[in-house]
Each structure stands twice: as structure tokens, then as C-alpha cells.
Amino acid sequence: MPPNPWFSWSYVQNNWGEISQALVEHTTITLQAVLIALVIALPLAALAHRVRWLAVPVLGTTGVMYTIPSLALFSILVPFTGIGRTPVLIGLVMYALLILVRNILVGLQGVDPDVRDAAKGLGYGPTRLLAAVEIPNALPSILTGVRLATVSTVALVTVGFVAGFGGLGTLMFRGFRSSYNAQIMTATLLCLLLAVVLDLLLMILGRALTPWSRTRGPAAGQAEGRGANAASAARAAEAASERTA
């Protein structure tokens, strides 16, 4: 039996064309899905925020949609769209949309009422209030949503192999079919790496967009110690519920 190593640099060198193509496919569909979802999610969340009673049905639909497995969703879409990039993109946008709407809505609802009052007192109309006060104040939560959506989308793309467009997932699956261990491992590690790199880039972008969040001194952090701990715990629970399969 010929050796079938899990890690092989020569595999990467000899197949770089194919690997980089899968990586580019994977990255572009991820970014495209999150961007489209963001464009839809912002007005949707703003609407659900403005019209109070809409929040419950919007979040309810979100929850119901979220329980549908990605493989089942792709299977429902493919018969109508045909195999390829389209059903995968639609599915990814739907899941990213759910994460984003929820996070944006949480962010908008979390804006300090005093801040909102002050802006109204200064004569801000509802649109200006939203654009100039509420969205900037909700930015940390929105950015958390974008990061969560991006990372879970990277993992979800792999399931797109079933619809003929899985980026690195297709590479993994072909590696499995031909018992090529190095191909499975390389594609899996690249997928992991892509998620980590995109998450880091978004974190840096987030810092650049919210310069005020950096000015908090260590003393303030100390005083909030207990609260921050609980908050990060809550975030852990929420983050854990994101779909990756």
C-alpha cells in the first residue's frame, strides 16, 4: 500500500492551482453572502426596531428558519434553482440574515434611552436619530453579528458540496472519495484558517470603526469586572448557538 500521509507539502505544491481556486471560491461566496445579508438585514432590523410589534414575528421567523438544517435547505432549493452556486448563495444569505437581524436588533434596542432622549431634545428626526445616533451606538453589537455570521458562513459553505458548490468542502469531499488524506486535511485546515483570518480582520475593522471603545482605561475595566464576566458568558452562550452545519 502506498503511503497516504495526512500532511503533505508536496500535495499543496503540486495542486496549488486547484487549492487556491477552491479557497478563492470559498472566500468570495462567504463575503458575498454576508454582504448581501447585511444589506437586507439593516433595513429589516431598523423596521422591526421602529415598529415594535414587528420584532416578535421577525425574531420568531428567524428562530424557525434556523432550526432547518443547511443540507435540507440546499436540498429544497436545488430542485428549483438547479445545481451550482445559486442555491448555496441563497441558503448562506438566509442563515447569515438570521444572525445579523438578531444582533442588529439587540444592538438597536440596547441603546441607552437617555442618549436617545438627548438626541430627540436636540431636534433629531427618526431617520437622523437612527443613522447618526442609534446605529453608531449599536455598532459593537452589529460588528459582533457580522463576525458570527462570517465565521459560521465559512463552515456552512462546505455543506454546499452537495449542491455542487462547496469551495473547500468540495475539495474535502473529493479527497474523501479518492481516499486522498492530504487533500481532506489541507482543505479542512484552510477552512479553519480562513474563518480565523476573516474573524481577525473583522475584529481589526471593528476596532477602527469604534475608536471610542478603545479609550476605556484599565481602571474602568477593573470596576466592571464582575459585570463584564457575566456579559462575556452570555456572549459565549449566544455564540455557541450559531449554526455551523
Added chain:
Amino acid sequence: MNVVSEALTWLNDPLNWTGPEGLLVRTGEHLEMTAVAVLLAALIALPAGIWLGHSGKGAGPTIVVVNTSRALPTFGILLILAAGGLFGDRAAVISAVIFAIPLILANAYTGVAEVDPDVKDAARGMGMSSQRSLWLVEVPLASPLIAAGLRTAIVQVIAVLTLAAFVGGGGLGVPLRVGFSNQRYGQVLAVGVVIAVLCLVVDAVLALLQRAVTPAPLRVKAGTVR
């Protein structure tokens, strides 16, 4: 639409439901694998999460585990396990366990860690030991979140296990895989809908169970937590 009528025809064929490889058998396999995976994951994650939450020092490790697991492509893990010799169902169950642990862990941790410190103080003031306070006060107060974590885990494990069929395993992914490889999209649509409905039904049943295990005074709060 042509595909829709094909799907309906497929669903109307009793053999597709009760045959030796029918949907009922496949659903049974699927739920059996789900039970094993969630049980194994809970055996590891519940004690760990409760302990981390109780000790009050668990935020760091919990967040690390949860964040890493989010970036972990479950499909890749499944293929690695399957190619590594754990063919079929076993590979699928193990990858589902790996996937479910952070879901259960994070919720158990959060539930116990977020118990009001005053309540814990009161328990200690009444002479409870740290262990008694944990089991008689903190865990019951954390039960809505622990149940929520188990519910998410069960529904998502059902989702992950649909992939088992692609590595030689069973479950509801089998008719999907067959449909895809023969380009019988009516069947693909039908099975896709069946899986989606199964997940919605399981989630709804678990929501009722979650409500039942939540101590009555906590019920109003439970609605706002999730």
C-alpha cells in the same frame, strides 16, 4: 411545477415510508444516532460546564472552546474521521459529539455562572455547603439555560447527522444522497422537506419539555432568556 409533483408522488408511495430502507427506518436510525451523540456530549459537557460556572473562573476556557469550535468545519472533521478508519455512523456520531459539546458546555456554564450572587450568599448564609448550594440552588436556577443548550444541541446534531450518509453511514441523509447522485430532484425535495419538518417538530416538542423542566417561578424569565 414538475419537481413538486414528483416530490408529492415520491411522498405518496407507501414503500418510500415503510420499506426496509424507508423513511421510518431511516428516521429511527437518525434519532438513535442523535440520542447517542447528545448523550455522550452531555456526559462530558454538563459536568464540565457546571463545574466551570460554579468555580467562577471558567469564562476564559469556555470562550476559547466556543470560539474555536465555531470556526471548526464539522464536515471536514467528519471526513477526517471517516477517512481515518471510523467509517459511517461511528464517524458521524463522533463528529456530532465534538460539535455538540460547546453548545451544551456554554449554556451550562452561563446558567450556573449567572446565578445572582446574592442568592448564593443567602444559600451559604443558611448554612449550605458549597456543594449543597450548587445542587440545590445554582443548578435548579440554571436549568432553563441548561435545557436550552440541550435543545439546541439535539436539533443541530440532527442536522449534522444528515451528513453521515455521505461517508457510508445511515440516517435520513441516505435518500438525499441517492436522490442527488441519480439527479432525482423530486426525491431530493421530498426528503429535504421531511428533514426540515422533523427538525421543526423535534424543536417544538423540546420547547414544551424545556418549559416543563423549568421551575414554575422561572418560567416568565425563561421566555426572555432565549
